[in-house]
Amino acid sequence: MLGEFEGEGAYSRLKAALNALMPEVYKCYDAFVAAVLATGPERVACSKGCSHCCSHYVTSVEPYELLFLHGRIRVAPEYPSRVMALHRRATLFSTLQDGKPDDQAEDRALYRYYLRNVPCPFLAGDGQCGVYDSRPMSCRMFFSMSHPSLCKGKSVIDPGNRNFLIELPEDIEADLARAGAAFARYSLPESLFEGLLKVNESFGQFDSK
Numbered sequence: 001m002l003g004e005f006e007g008e009g010a011y012s013r014l015k016a017a018l019n020a021l022m023p024e025v026y027k028c029y030d031a032f033v034a035a036v037l038a039t040g041p042e043r044v045a046c047s048k049g050c051s052h053c054c055s056h057y058v059t060s061v062e063p064y065e066l067l068f069l070h071g072r073i074r075v076a077p078e079y080p081s082r083v084m085a086l087h088r089r090a091t092l093f094s095t096l097q098d099g100k101p102d103d104q105a106e107d108r109a110l111y112r113y114y115l116r117n118v119p120c121p122f123l124a125g126d127g128q129c130g131v132y133d134s135r136p137m138s139c140r141m142f143f144s145m146s147h148p149s150l151c152k153g154k155s156v157i158d159p160g161n162r163n164f165l166i167e168l169p170e171d172i173e174a175d176l177a178r179a180g181a182a183f184a185r186y187s188l189p190e191s192l193f194e195g196l197l198k199v200n201e202s203f204g205q206f207d208s209k
Ligand code: SF4
Pocket: 045, 046, 047, 050, 051, 052, 053, 054, 142, 143, 144, 146, 147, 148, 151, 163
């Protein structure tokens, strides 16, 4: 499937294909999310500039999302400083693992990370996402029905917190996972920060446009 993206110029061709495809994918995804939200009896508490949730360590990002987002950020003048910021966050997250081998190990590290209140490197000063059109689905699916103050720090485990995710139907999730598996050769981590660092390591230096 990815044969045409091998050899010389492969990254540029891949980037062009993702630039053509991903805006449509996200448009469909956003339409689905909007339709689901419209069926609910309450409005979500989320609004432009509200951004406590942008201190999460973003996970479950598909490889094609990482490659697409990297293609967008790679051309920005602040790219080198963004890479450094991604690196600091990935390093911090790695120090927060407690080494206990059980199913909740990652959740504990994610919670510890969230308590550090380290905003995403793409969060702009006005509280808005600096890569809004290219942000991954993990960011697009996260909402709250409770007051934004309950999204902050330890309040995320308050019984009154009503954060929730809008999941896609299982068959579509399976299709997206299959599409992701086609990118296995790149061995990209599922976390936003580590994933982008790996893409940078593999392709960052090849694209100076
Ligand atoms: S999830 Fe919470 S912090 Fe994020 S936008 Fe919604 S209300 Fe604000």
